[in-house]
Amino acid sequence: MRGVARSAVATAVLLSLPAGVSAQRGNAQPPAARAAAPIDVTGYWVAEITEDWRWRMVTPAKGDYQSIPITPAAQKVADAWDPAKDEAAGESCKSYGAPGLMRAPTRLHITWLDESTLRVEADHGMQTRLLHFGNRTSPGSSPSLQGESLARWQTQGGRGARGGTLVVETTRLRPGYLRKNGVPYSAETTMTEYWDLIDGSAGEQRILLLLIVEDPVYLQQPWIVPVHFKKEPDGAKWDPTPCSARF
Amino acid sequence: MRNGIRRPAPLGSKVVNRIAAAGVFTFLALAVPASAQVDLSGQWGAINQQDNMARGAGPDLADYTGLPINDEARTAALSYTSGVLSMTERGCMDYTENYLLFAPHNIVIERVNDPVTGDVLAWRVSAGGSDRAPITIWMDGRPHPSPYAVHSFSGFTTGDWVGDRLVARMTHMKRGIMRRNGVPLSDRATLTLHFVRHGDLLTVMGITEDPIYLEQPLAQTGSYRLNPRGNAPATNPTCFPFTELATLDKPGSVPHFLPGTNPDADTFAKIYNLPLDAAHGGAETIYPEYRKTLRERYTPPAACTRYCCGWGGGNPAASGLKCIAGGQ
Numbered sequence: 001m002r003g004v005a006r007s008a009v010a011t012a013v014l015l016s017l018p019a020g021v022s023a024q025r026g027n028a029q030p031p032a033a034r035a036a037a038p039i040d041v042t043g044y045w046v047a048e049i050t051e052d053w054r055w056r057m058v059t060p061a062k063g064d065y066q067s068i069p070i071t072p073a074a075q076k077v078a079d080a081w082d083p084a085k086d087e088a089a090g091e092s093c094k095s096y097g098a099p100g101l102m103r104a105p106t107r108l109h110i111t112w113l114d115e116s117t118l119r120v121e122a123d124h125g126m127q128t129r130l131l132h133f134g135n136r137t138s139p140g141s142s143p144s145l146q147g148e149s150l151a152r153w154q155t156q157g158g159r160g161a162r163g164g165t166l167v168v169e170t171t172r173l174r175p176g177y178l179r180k181n182g183v184p185y186s187a188e189t190t191m192t193e194y195w196d197l198i199d200g201s202a203g204e205q206r207i208l209l210l211l212i213v214e215d216p217v218y219l220q221q222p223w224i225v226p227v228h229f230k231k232e233p234d235g236a237k238w239d240p241t242p243c244s245a246r247f
Numbered sequence: 248m249r250n251g252i253r254r255p256a257p258l259g260s261k262v263v264n265r266i267a268a269a270g271v272f273t274f275l276a277l278a279v280p281a282s283a284q285v286d287l288s289g290q291w292g293a294i295n296q297q298d299n300m301a302r303g304a305g306p307d308l309a310d311y312t313g314l315p316i317n318d319e320a321r322t323a324a325l326s327y328t329s330g331v332l333s334m335t336e337r338g339c340m341d342y343t344e345n346y347l348l349f350a351p352h353n354i355v356i357e358r359v360n361d362p363v364t365g366d367v368l369a370w371r372v373s374a375g376g377s378d379r380a381p382i383t384i385w386m387d388g389r390p391h392p393s394p395y396a397v398h399s400f401s402g403f404t405t406g407d408w409v410g411d412r413l414v415a416r417m418t419h420m421k422r423g424i425m426r427r428n429g430v431p432l433s434d435r436a437t438l439t440l441h442f443v444r445h446g447d448l449l450t451v452m453g454i455t456e457d458p459i460y461l462e463q464p465l466a467q468t469g470s471y472r473l474n475p476r477g478n479a480p481a482t483n484p485t486c487f488p489f490t491e492l493a494t495l496d497k498p499g500s501v502p503h504f505l506p507g508t509n510p511d512a513d514t515f516a517k518i519y520n521l522p523l524d525a526a527h528g529g530a531e532t533i534y535p536e537y538r539k540t541l542r543e544r545y546t547p548p549a550a551c552t553r554y555c556c557g558w559g560g561g562n563p564a565a566s567g568l569k570c571i572a573g574g575q
Contacts, residue, residue, distance in 0.1 A: 053533070061552070067297055163412070208441070210470065220566055227468070230466075
């Protein structure tokens with residue numbers, strides 16, 4: 001009788017452990033990020049500009065900060081925006097840093113660079129982001145346009161659950177623009193992304209990407225915006241174009 | 248069992264075994280949640296950090312940017328005047344269920360349990376302070392009614408969990424709008440809503456399909472933050488139609504513009520230096536390659552002259568900004 005009860009409790013405890021815990025038993029190495037991927041975000045994707053069209057598809061007027069919770073300091077920078085100066089300084093790509101790029105009218109080509117690095121290429125401005133899985137640190141590395149992105153999978157719980165989310169934290173960004181018309185972000189900016197896959201009723205697939213941009217210098221509160229990309233069958237429409245400070 | 252004869256177990260042993268088995272079942276049920284147990288209930292504050300004006304004060308007249316509409320939709324939209332909302336029979340036409348996708352309101356999500364079994368029978372999505380009727384997302388597997396069944400402001404919606412995402416499919420919508428400047432939505436439209444929660448943030452993606460007015464499905468998104476102090480009403484005041492203009496009491500009087508007579512057909516395009524085809528939408532205009540057609544036809548206005556800080560959340564006095572918050 002006691003045996004039955006004990007084994008019942010033991011079974012319950014064992015089964016209730018998260019899968020990740022049981023997978024770590026016996027010093028087994030966790031699977032590489034690529035093998036562990038609960039969703040497949042690779043392939044060609046195109047941004048659907050159905051929101052904020054006037055601010056994303058074309059360069060809005062100088063001084064148009066609508067929808068972005070900027071600080072007075074940011075307003076001062078935005079009001080001084082001069083694309084000619086950016087061009088002269090070799091800074092035509094300032095709106096192509098990760099926080100601006102992911103809302104841009106772009107196509108993405110996503111591939112695995114290696115077993116623990118996702119490569120996200122954008123034809124808009126010919127930019128490349130690398131999303132690193134694992135405990136990567138790069139002390140002393142210089143801030144860059146695309147910054148340093150640490151990625152992890154967030155798997156879904158529940159019986160019969162499938163899928164998951166790609167979570168990305170980006171730091172070490174060189175200052176740039178959230179919007180083409182010079183609305184700035186600072187070097188203290190962090191960006192958190194949640195990448196989810198959405199299957200449509202007609203078989204189409206989309207990435208729903210939630211962007212959370214935090215900047216203690218130029219934002220009064222986090223800027224939280226979802227964007228979406230539709231999957232394309234191939235790279236037939238891939239069209240690399242260089243950065244432009246004006247259009 | 249011995250010699251082929253089943254020996255009854257002692258009564259106490261049976262009871263203990265059953266209790267143990269029941270305990271295991273209960274423990275497992277609690278410890279390993281069903282995939283349909285992401286809790287969406289609560290009050291969710293609209294973030295509105297995109298399409299701030301369109302969701303807030305309202306879009307400009309004849310601003311159809313970002314909408315993959317066809318010629319029929321464009322023609323109907325250009326015949327629209329907001330005076331039509333003053334008619335008793337049309338006063339609520341803006342408040343169909345897809346209003347969620349372009350309105351500024353917070354939402355309240357309630358879980359509706361079956362009073363007998365305790366199962367989740369439905370999720371109810373209300374829009375606090377809005378005239379929109381609550382969306383009831385049935386989770387009990389009931390079928391959609393016949394296509395010929397009545398279409399209502401509530402539509403008919405069923406839901407399923409796909410992993411941690413609630414997917415709701417809505418049919419039986421009434422004729423309405425897809426933007427608050429008269430872009431029409433037909434009563435043959437369907438809407439698929441995806442509710443995705445990450446921590447205290449909820450993103451709602453809507454994919455609208457309309458064989459009458461859309462060239463392709465329209466994907467739109469909005470985000471919300473959990474707000475335990477929202478105090479939003481759980482139920483909405485229903486839209487109350489009444490005639491606002493005495494002249495509309497005359498039979499057959501429907502405010503409208505005949506084709507080619509809308510005085511604001513190009514106002515928005517002119518203010519923002521946009522080619523008219525860009526301002527008037529269409530499927531091709533939402534993709535990056537459309538920019539090639541704009542490169543030689545667009546230059547930004549010299550300076551922002553209206554609504555530069557947006558609406559509502561962009562209150563310049565509160566934020567310390569000095570900018571143009573209003574406009575004409």
